[in-house]
Amino acid sequence: MHFLKIFAVVLLATCALAKEEDVLDLMDHDFDSRLAEHDTALVMFYAPWCGHCKRLKPEYAKAAEDLIRNDPPVALVKVDCTEGGKETCNKxxxxxxxxxxxxxxxxxxxxYNGPREANGIVKYMKAQVGPASKELKSVADLEKFLAAEKESVVVGFFEKESDLKTAFLQLANKLREKVQFAHSSFAAVLEKQGTTDGVVLFRPAHLKNKFEDASVTYSGKADSADLNEWVTKNFYGLAGVRKGDNQREFKNPLVVVYYGVDYVKNxxxxxxxxxxxLKVAKNFEGKVNFAISPSDxxxxxxxEFGIEFAQADKPRVAARDANDKKYVLREEFSVEALESFVNDLLEGNLEAYIKSEPIPESQDGPVxxxxxxxxxxxxxxxxxxxxxxxYAPWCGHCKKLAPTFDELAExxxxxxxxxxxxxxxANDVTGPFDVRGFPTLYWAPKDKKSSPVRYEGGREVDDFVKxxxxxxxxxxxxxxxxxxxKDVKTEL
Incomplete structure (x- = not known):
């Protein structure tokens, strides 16, 4: 038993190391020479004790596994700024x-100003190498390109120069950090696709289903704006996979189904x-956007929707309408329940969910x-x-501000x-108030409550009063x- 425990520990340690085997670990003595060997490299300067670094490292390792095999490859590098990389980090x-x-x-x-999740890092860095649209010189190139991508891709087929090709290349350059583009002018490729001047969006093989086509052909004007609108509309299909790096691209009204989404393990x-x-989404195409998201x-x-999700649960459903109000499907998930929920959402028959503490029984304090x-x-x-x-109860700056705020109110x-x-x-913040850190302060004039102004002034009582x-x-x-x-005159 003792031997088995030791073996298990060694095996786990080996697996943990193996996950980072594609990340180059460089120090002062080899940073310049080793880095010069790579056309494009992303370098993470870190400290072992840093919490954000610890969270990033597994995502960084996953991205490295993909990017080292990219054509052309992208190297992912890490440098420990507390040990052998101090001089490099200073430089x-x-x-x-x-x-x-x-x-x-x-x-x-x-x-690097891109996402911090593996998929986002991969997409962002792929956009940094080579042309905005990859040239496909054979049918084998096309098949390899389609097989390698984990998201929808856009491919142009052009026998010669055209207005559509110009619009396509303009859009490819504009969206290079979000969408993978490729094009071909080779006869065998055009013949296989059956077009000499066209653009096709191909969905990844793992998302193939009977409710929507595996590819969509563009039929609009030779205009980059129209082409952009078409890509945006079709990129995620009827029910896209919504993750941390792309969640902002799914627009309201939006219905999200949460469960153990994992296309690698399951x-x-x-x-x-x-x-x-998808069966439900097909009936509401053009009216509501749908997505699936990994619950973990x-x-x-x-x-934020008041949902406690257990791993064994059936999918849970939450939605936001066009006005960003929140709604939750309370029934157990089924096709029928989801369809009824979406109908009620569109018809305004649902009660919005509001995350809120109880209303205070009294307002005794000055604030x-x-x-x-x-x-x-x-x-x-x-x-x-x-x-x-x-504010946030755990926020140190908020705690420091509390007595000042009490004095001001008094x-x-x-x-x-x-x-x-x-x-x-503990409460939903709605309307025009954008809260991204704590404390966030707003000044809302009584006749202009729809247009509050973020307060950026000093935090002393006199600052607020002025x-x-x-x-x-x-x-x-x-x-x-x-x-x-003001002078206050005392009457005698």
Whole structure:
């Protein structure tokens, strides 16, 4: 038994190392020489203790496995800035971890600003090498190109120069970081496809189904804008695979079905549920967008819909309408239940889901407490200019701001101004308020609640008072427009 335990540990360690075997580990003494061997390389400068680095490393390794086999190949490199790579990191102005940079023939080319998931890294880096559209010189090239891609690809077939070819190449250059393009003018390829001036979108083999064609041929004008619209409309098909790196490309109204989506470990099971989604999606084509998403990758999003997902559960369904309101299918998943849910969504028969804390029984403190359920009452329709803080209970800056906010609210208690706070981790933030960090503060004038302004000023009481005195719809009683206290005469 002891031997088996040791063997298991060694085996696990070997597997863990094997996952990173395609990532080059370079140090000061070999960075310049080894990097110069590669036409294109992505370098991750990291520190072993960095949490973001630890999360990125497995995604980086997965991407390396794909990119090292790309034509042309892309090298993925890592440099430990705390040990053997200190000098290299200093030379490349690394000030935070992880820092990613693109190098060409050993020379710095540009900072990497792409996704941090494996699929996104692969797509972004493929776009950095070679032309925007890959030339296919044989039928074998076409078949190899189609077989290698894990997402839809767009291929142009052109016997000679044409307006369509010009539009195609323009679009390829514009979308090179999002979509894989290829083209051919070779007779055998054109003959196989049966066109001499056309563009075809091919869907990946693993998404083949009986509800939609495996390829779609463009029939619009020879115009890059029209071609772009066609690619956007057809790229993900009736029910695309929505993941972290592409989630923003799925537009509302959107119905998402969450389950164990995994085309590597369980393609049959993944398609079993997707086919049921497709059966419904086919009936609503052009009215609602559909997607499937891996539940383990979207746990946070499921929580935003109040859904606790267990691995053994049937798929769970959540939706957003055109106004970004949220809805949840409460029944057990079935084709019939999904179809009824989408019909009710389109007809406005569903009650929107609102993530909210209970409405406070009293407002005893100087700062008004907003929750999602009372937001309209205490912010939108309160008839006052409003300064609102969106905070997180664990946020250190928010905790530091709390006594200042209390003091400010106490100072302004007799003014036509409301000081409000809301826990944005426990309540939905809706409307025009864009919260991406904590604390986020907005100034919402009473007559312009639909156009609040993000507050970027100082965080001391006097800073807030001066700002509010200047911006208030009506001049404050106690301060002039410059934020100076007004003289108060005492009657004898």
């Amino acid at each position: 490349n102005s690394v000030s935070g971890y992880p820092t990613l940079k693109i190098f060409r023939n050993g020379e710095f080319s540009q900072d 393609p049959k099971g993944t398609n079993y549920w997707r086919n049921r989604v 990758e979207f746990t946070h999003e499921l929580n 008004v407490v907003a929750v999602a359920k009372n937001f309209d009452d205490v912010v939108t329709n309160n008839g006052k200019d409003t300064l609102i803080e969106f 100072k302004l208690k007799d003014e036509d101004v409301s000081i409000v706070k809301m826990d944005a981790t 700002y509010i005195a200047k911006e208030a719809t009506n001049e404050l009683k106690g301060w002039d427009r410059s934020g100076n206290p």
